[in-house]
Amino acid sequence: MPRKAKIVEIPAIGELDRPAGQLSLQLAKALKKAIQRGELKSGDLLPSTRTLSAALKLARGTVIEAFEQLTAEGFFDAVRGSGTRVAVQLPAGEIHQPDSESRDKNDAPPLSAQAERYAHAASRITTLQPVPFAVSVPAGPTLPDDIWRRIGNRIRAKGPGAPSGYHIPAGALPLREAIAEYVRKSRSVHCSAQQVIVTAGTQQGLYLSTQVLLDSADKAWVEDPAYHGITSIFESTGRSTQMIRVPLDEEGLDVNRGIELFAAAKAAFVTPSHQYPVGMPMSMSRRLALIDWSKAQQSWIVEDDYDSELRYEGHPFPSLQGLAPERVVYLGTFSKILFPSLRIGYVVVPEKLVDAYCGARMLIDRHAPIADQYVLAAFMEEGHLDRHIRRMRSVYAEKRAVMITAIRQFFEPELAWLQPGDQGMHMVLWLNPALDDKKVVNHAIAAGISVRAVSPMFSPHLARPGLILGLGGFSDQQIIAAVIKLAEVIRQQLRKIND
Ligand SMILES: Cc1ncc(COP(=O)(O)O)c(C=O)c1O
Incomplete structure (x- = not known):
């Protein structure tokens, strides 16, 4: 039998009625009930009689008596040298019925409209089986497994990534520095490490951006077609009417059409390097038109740069952020170039927005897990990311x-x-x-x-x-x-x- 951790507390025993006496019988009944309700399962290792008697403030003999009775009835197996377990073969009719199966689900309160919308989002954004042609399945020969494991072991054993206290919401400074340098060199993004906030992937960057940039009456341009991850945020947070879908042409988002539809939008969510899903890059004249519009309207641009590293021919356009760093929020991710389960991405925000994004981040989950951020920082600093x-x-x-x-x-x-x-x-x-x-x-x-x-x-x-x-x-x-x-x-x- 596989090793199982010992159960140290059995809340199901509840309060014993001490004045009523017959405590070993009461204890045996309470333990039996816990098995019938599925709170103790076949194979669970029980606390020793010494530990249980101390916890329940009972004489040890009383606990031994209850254990012996349950062993005799076939509920417990006493294994010499390894303590007492709930029997693997429970007496017939005593197999547990999980409470959840017997409860009527309709007893639960009705779902809010918000819960319905989130449930709908869950049904739309599903994870595909990793068979051809699922997206974002890392290619085996390129996976840097060994290096990743080696750096991870080193850092988790001794380094700053070992468990410690709460962190600031923006994330580990060495990673923010490495990201600032990486996006500066590879994407002409203008920023300091102070403007980089580590996220749990671009999905969180998109979510944060809708929360931070838009008041409830504001509207935003969203490409048509667009990534489900952005349209679903608007739809599932009750903001559908704030979304102005702007069609594309062969140069990317049609800025003139956006102006006709709703010029005064407060933000535009775009994928200029590689329009998602269609794939064209946004032309330079279109980029300049988008920036001109955002200057005229005092609007933000959110640049989702999800896979620009993988360009096969020609020279990549620099980021939109590099053309207008004071008004573009730049979103990057390691999901595509490393692996999606890492859940590390980043937003590079204009200085004016740093506190707002950090505050919003704090309210979601305080900060991303820190240990892997140090691993990634070392991976980047040691040149592995560029090689990869x-x-x-x-x-x-x-x-x-x-x-x-x-x-x-x-x-x-x-x-x-x-x-x-x-x-x-x-x-x-x-x-x-x-x-x-x-x-x-x-x-x-x-x-x-x-x-x-x-x-x-x-x-x-x-x-x-x-x-x-x-x-x-x-x-x-x-x-x-x-x-x-x-x-x-x-x-x-x-x-x-x-x-
Ligand atoms: C256009 C686009 N943006 C964002 C994301 C989300 O990336 P992440 O895994 O970093 O949340 C994806 C993922 O496929 C994407 O295709």
């Missing part, structure tokens, strides 16, 4: 080429076609307009392929069917086999429509 990104770029470029070739080979042009692009960890496969991408997703999942539908990322009147295909984590053979299978799934769907 270089390696990743070449591995992902190869995977991307395999995927493009396979799609060209196995898809008829009227079935589906790829959105051109040269960046990132995913591609968009547009589907024949007759198809329903949500249905295709369900059939693909049934066939063992993880894809996401693009149409729900649009506002309904602009929706087009498409699929998001992630690049990472899969061998060339897996990618080719999944492309063939996906083509067949889509072909079948189209046949059904045409028949």
